[in-house]
Each structure stands twice: as structure tokens, then as C-alpha cells.
Amino acid sequence: MAETKTPESDRDSSSDDGQAPPLNTSTPGGFVDTSAQENNLDTKKILPSDPMDVDEDEEDADHIDVECQDKTYSVPVYQETTVADIRNFLATKYQLALDASHRLCHTIIKKIPIPKKNSIKKQFKAKAKKKKSRQGNDSEGSNNEEREGSGEEEASEVEYDEREEIMWLDDNDLMKDILDNSHELLTGQSRLQVKWDSFMVTVKDGLDVSQELEVASDYLIEEILTTLSQQYSINIQSLSYNGQEIPTKHTLKQYEITSSTPNVVFVSRISITILDVECDLSTDILVKPFYDLETVLGTYLEKTRRERHQSARLSRNGHLLSNQDTVHLLGLQNNSQLEYRVGGYTIYIYDTDNVQYNSIRQLVKPGSERNTRGSDAEAKMIEVFDFWNLAEVKQAYSRETKKPFLDDEKLLSDERQLEEGVPLWKLRIRDGEQLVIERQQHDIAVEYVCGDCGATVRLKKDDVVACRECLHKIVFKKRTTEYVNTVADRFTFFLLLNY
Numbered sequence: 237m238a239e240t241k242t243p244e245s246d247r248d249s250s251s252d253d254g255q256a257p258p259l260n261t262s263t264p265g266g267f268v269d270t271s272a273q274e275n276n277l278d279t280k281k282i283l284p285s286d287p288m289d290v291d292e293d294e295e296d297a298d299h300i301d302v303e304c305q306d307k308t309y310s311v312p313v314y315q316e317t318t319v320a321d322i323r324n325f326l327a328t329k330y331q332l333a334l335d336a337s338h339r340l341c342h343t344i345i346k347k348i349p350i351p352k353k354n355s356i357k358k359q360f361k362a363k364a365k366k367k368k369s370r371q372g373n374d375s376e377g378s379n380n381e382e383r384e385g386s387g388e389e390e391a392s393e394v395e396y397d398e399r400e401e402i403m404w405l406d407d408n409d410l411m412k413d414i415l416d417n418s419h420e421l422l423t424g425q426s427r428l429q430v431k432w433d434s435f436m437v438t439v440k441d442g443l444d445v446s447q448e449l450e451v452a453s454d455y456l457i458e459e460i461l462t463t464l465s466q467q468y469s470i471n472i473q474s475l476s477y478n479g480q481e482i483p484t485k486h487t488l489k490q491y492e493i494t495s496s497t498p499n500v501v502f503v504s505r506i507s508i509t510i511l512d513v514e515c516d517l518s519t520d521i522l523v524k525p526f527y528d529l530e531t532v533l534g535t536y537l538e539k540t541r542r543e544r545h546q547s548a549r550l551s552r553n554g555h556l557l558s559n560q561d562t563v564h565l566l567g568l569q570n571n572s573q574l575e576y577r578v579g580g581y582t583i584y585i586y587d588t589d590n591v592q593y594n595s596i597r598q599l600v601k602p603g604s605e606r607n608t609r610g611s612d613a614e615a616k617m618i619e620v621f622d623f624w625n626l627a628e629v630k631q632a633y634s635r636e637t638k639k640p641f642l643d644d645e646k647l648l649s650d651e652r653q654l655e656e657g658v659p660l661w662k663l664r665i666r667d668g669e670q671l672v673i674e675r676q677q678h679d680i681a682v683e684y685v686c687g688d689c690g691a692t693v694r695l696k697k698d699d700v701v702a703c704r705e706c707l708h709k710i711v712f713k714k715r716t717t718e719y720v721n722t723v724a725d726r727f728t729f730f731l732l733l734n735y
Contacts, residue, residue, distance in 0.1 A: 298415070302340070304332060304430035313411045320407035323430065332430075337452035339433040342403045342414065349395070404433070404495075435495040439464060441472055441504040442522055443570055453494045458484040460502070475502040476525045479564025508568055510536050510550075512576045514623045515661055525564040529557055536576065543666045545622075547579035578622045578661075583669040584615035585633055585647070615670070622661040626654055629671075646674040684711035 297312040302322060309330055311322055319340045327334045405414070405428075432452065439447045439460065447468055449460060457475055461484065464470040475482055477491055477500075493500055505522040512518075519540055523532050529550055537544055550557050552574055557566065568574075618632050630641045647654050649671055654663055681694040686703035687710035693703050695711075702709050 298411075300428060302326065302428045302430060303343075304334075315410070315412040317411040318407060319405045319409045319411075322411075322428070323407075326430065334430065335454060337433050337454045338430050340405045341429050341431055342405055343427050343429050344401045344403070346399050346401055349397075402429075433495050435497075435500070437493075437500040437502060439470075439472070439475065439502045439504070440506075441470070442507045445470055445472075445504075451488065453487070453489040455488050456484065457482050457486055457488075472504045474524070475504055476564075477502055479525045479562060481524070481526045506563065506568065506572075507570050508532075508563075508572045508574060510574050510576050512578075512622075514577065514621070515659060516623075517661075523563055523568075525562070525568075527563050528559060529561055529563075529566075530559040532563065532574075533559070533576075540661075541664065542622075542661050543664045545578045545581055545667055547581060549577055549579075551575045551577065580619045580621050581667045582617050583620055583629075583665065583671060585618055585629075585671045585673065586615050587637070587639070587673045587675075620660060620665070622659065622665075624660050625658060626656050626663075629660075641673075642675070648672045648674050683714055685714060686711055 297314060299310050299312050301308050302311050303309075304326060309326060311325055313322065322340060323334055323338065326332050434450050434452050436448050437451055437460075439445070439449060447464065447470060449463060451460060460475065461472055464472055474484070477493070480491075482491065482502075488494070503525050505524050507520055507522055510519050510521060517540070519536060521532075521535050521539055523535060527535075533544075533548065533550060536542075550559075552566070554575075557574070616633060616636060618629065618636065620629055620632065626647055629647070634640050649663070649665070649669060653674070654671075681696050684693040684695055685691070686693055686706065686708055688708035689703060689706045691703055691705040693711050695701065701711060703711065
């Protein structure tokens with residue numbers, strides 16, 4: 237049998253000044269409700285003047301049993317006593333760790349008839365026997381006796397099962413209303429119970445995490461995150477409910493999440509797939525339900541290491557989406573798919589010959605803006621696409637300028653040589669990118685006159701000084717007729733040619 241405690245039996249456990257010892261907070265529920273201790277005026281109006289000194293023989297007080305934590309406690313109540321007063325009295329008098337999540341419920345024991353397994357067959361037989369007796373024109377007395385006999389037989393086959401029907405009580409409910417509706421409270425046929433008003437919620441994160449937790453409406457989101465981390469090794473930074481981010485310092489009750497709220501699901505992140513058909517790219521990313529598509533796009537570009545373009549758009553089933561729409565508003569769930577597409581964008585290509593090459597390298601520096609003023613190094617605007625490679629860029633440039641690219645000519649971006657055969661999205665080419673053509677530099681041949689036979693000799697920087705006709709090693713520059721004859725002159729001239 238459950239242990240019964242009365243206020244009189246615990247009178248000696250209170251302190252001399254009438255204050256209860258510290259409450260035990262080890263039971264589920266978290267914090268202790270001390271509102272009854274801090275505001276004794278309301279309690280004194282309803283309960284006796286000193287809750288620690290209750291007279292059980294007082295005529296105007298009713299005593300009911302309240303079951304809490306597998307024990308039964310006797311509580312004096314009056315007509316104006318509320319449910320909150322009873323809970324506060326239990327916490328104050330009996331030092332129970334109760335808070336707002338511990339609610340009182342009225343448990344009514346009902347007897348429900350349960351027939352035996354073979355009683356249904358016997359009922360059918362009895363009905364068939366009645367029908368047969370009516371057809372045989374039996375006497376009315378025999379029919380009555382038969383009906384009475386069959387009724388006794390059915391009654392003897394019925395059993396009763398006791399079931400509890402729980403009705404949750406609000407803090408403001410008055411005991412006079414509860415007693416009027418259920419006199420069984422005073423006779424023990426029904427009872428009040430203090431139960432932790434807990435309920436189950438589900439926490440989801442991506443495709444891998446779906447964890448159920450037992451919580452109460454006074455739980456902080458921070459407590460849920462701590463429970464996930466400590467008990468299940470699931471590290472989550474934030475949660476959302478119905479597409480709205482919930483701060484960690486808020487309780488579930490602030491969002492009207494209670495035990496009566498059906499199917500409570502908290503979502504941290506969902507996994508969606510973004511397809512780029514033109515670039516033959518499929519990427520899975522984790523996003524939060526309260527993200528707008530602008531943030532989703534940034535998350536995608538960061539994971540794929542792609543540059544942002546003004547013409548970039550996200551679509552779903554062929555319909556363009558607004559960047560202000562949120563993931564929850566669009567109804568995106570795990571494994572949802574979005575399409576990513578980038579239209580054409582403009583780049584600038586600078587071309588120059590040997591003389592202008594150094595000036596171009598000075599003009600186009602890393603981080604500098606495109607040259608918009610007239611100069612000897614005008615840029616050519618070319619429209620390109622992310623799925624192009626450098627070969628297609630060169631072809632487009634050649635079509636525009638009618639100047640072919642040689643095999644040994646390269647394209648530079650911020651003095652970085654770009655790889656051939658790599659798509660532009662992998663090269664991270666941006667809107668308005670400045671590229672420079674690095675052409676092969678060829679040495680210029682200078683004309684000389686042979687000092688022996690007078691033939692014209694064309695020499696480059698690294699050529700051997702000698703006439704190609706007579707192999708004479710003395711040559712003249714065309715701008716002078718001075719003969720290089722002496723050994724000193726010859727040596728000086730040789731140094732000049734190789735300088």
C-alpha cells in the first residue's frame with residue numbers, strides 16, 4: 237500500500253521559524269517552485285493560517301489524498317483552494333521538488349465490462365434458440381423463462397476491467413468545482429495525482445539524426461541541446477520550429493509548445509541537392525529552415541568554391557525562385573532538389589605585341605579595375621559561360637578579332653597562368669575578369685655588312701659573329717663605314733654584339 241503522510245505527522249520536521257528546509261531538486265523537472273514561500277498572503281487566505289500547523293479535526297477543511305512520486309500525502313483544502321495552492325503546499329510542507337511542469341491531474345477509476353472469449357458464441361446460440369422457440373409457437377411463459385435464463389448466463393460471463401481516466405487540471409481551477417463534479421475524491425474512488433507534464437519531441441538534423449527526447453514545456457532550448465550533446469553525442473548549434481529559429485534562452489512554452497501540441501518536431505538542418513546541369517555538377521548541402529535563398533546560394537558557392545555571378549539563379553521544377561523566400565516557406569525537405577544556372581557574363585582580354593607587353597602587365601594588376609580610358613592596350617570584351625574552358629574562350633576571341641592563337645600563347649589572370657581544358661567555374665573566373673595574352677617573344681635581327689666581301693649579314697642576339705658568305709669575322713654596322721680592323725676594335729665590337 238502507498239505510504240500516507242499527514243501534515244500533523246511532519247510537524248516536527250519544520251524549523252523553529254516556520255521555514256521549510258531547502259527543497260530537493262534531484263527529481264525530473266529542474267527547478268523548484270517557491271512562489272508559495274515568497275507570497276504567503278495568498279496561501280493564508282485559502283489554507284490554514286500556518287500551513288505547517290494543520291488541525292485535522294477542523295470542521296471547515298476537507299482532506300484529500302494527493303499521490304506524488306509513489307507516495308500519498310494528505311492535503312487540507314477549502315472551497316477557494318486552487319490547484320496551484322495544492323502544488324505549492326506540497327513543495328513547502330513536504331519538501332518536494334515541484335515546478336510548473338509538475339501538474340495535478342484528476343484520476344477517475346472506471347469499471348469497463350469485458351466479456352469472456354466464449355460469451356459471444358453463447359450469445360449467438362441464445363439468440364438462435366429464442367428465434368426457434370418463437371417459430372414453434374411456444375408459450376409466453378416458457379419464452380420468458382428462457383430469456384431470463386439466457387440473461388443470467390450472459391451476466392455470469394461478463395468481467396470488469398479497471399481503467400484510469402486522467403483529466404489534467406489548470407492552476408486556476410478551484411477545489412469547490414472539482415469536488416462538486418467528483419465527490420469520489422472524498423471517498424477514495426478517485427484521486428488527485430501530481431505528474432510531470434512531460435511529452436516527447438523529435439529533433440532532426442540532416443539525413444542521419446532523428447532523435448526523440450522527453451521534455452516539458454518549461455524546458456529551455458539550451459537544455460535540449462545539452463541533453464543531445466551529453467547523452468547522445470549529437471552536437472547541434474541551433475533549432476527551429478515551424479521555420480522559425482528559437483533562441484537558446486527561450487522555453488518551449490513561449491512558443492505554445494505543451495503536452496497538448498501534437499507531433500512536435502525541431503529541425504536543425506536539412507539536406508538538399510543543388511544541380512548544375514550545364515556544368516554536370518551535383519552538390520549536397522546542409523541548410524537551416526529559416527535560411528533565405530540568398531544564404532542558401534552563398535552556402536552552395538562556398539562549398540563548391542565558385543565565384544558569385546550577377547546572373548546566377550536558383551529554380552525548382554523550371555520555375556525561378558525569389559532570393560527572399562525561405563527554405564521553410566518553399567516547403568523544402570530532406571532530399572529536395574534545386575537547379576542552379578549561370579547565364580553569360582563578360583570578361584576583358586588584353587592583347588599586345590613585344591613593345592607593349594610590359595605596359596600591359598603594369599596596366600592590369602591584381603585587384604585593379606578595368607582600364608576604361610583610351611590607351612595603346614585596349615581590352616576586348618568577350619561573353620563567356622561557366623561551363624566553357626580556355627579553348628572555347630580563345631576561339632571566341634579569335635572570331636571577334638580575326639587573330640588566331642598560337643599553340644605556345646597563354647592566358648594570364650592576375651599574373652596566374654590558367655590551365656588549359658579546365659572549366660571556367662573551376663578557374664573561378666569572375667564577372668568582369670581581366671585576362672592578358674602572353675605571346676611568345678621573338679628576337680629582332682639586326683643587319684650588318686661583311687668587312688671582306690661586303691655581303692649583308694643578319695645577326696640576332698645569340699648568333700655567332702661571322703659572314704654567312706665568306707665566313708669573315710669582321711662586320712660593319714650599316715650606320716658607319718668605320719672599319720673594325722685593330723685587335724682592340726675587334727674585341728670592343730665583339731663585346732658590343734654580345735652585350
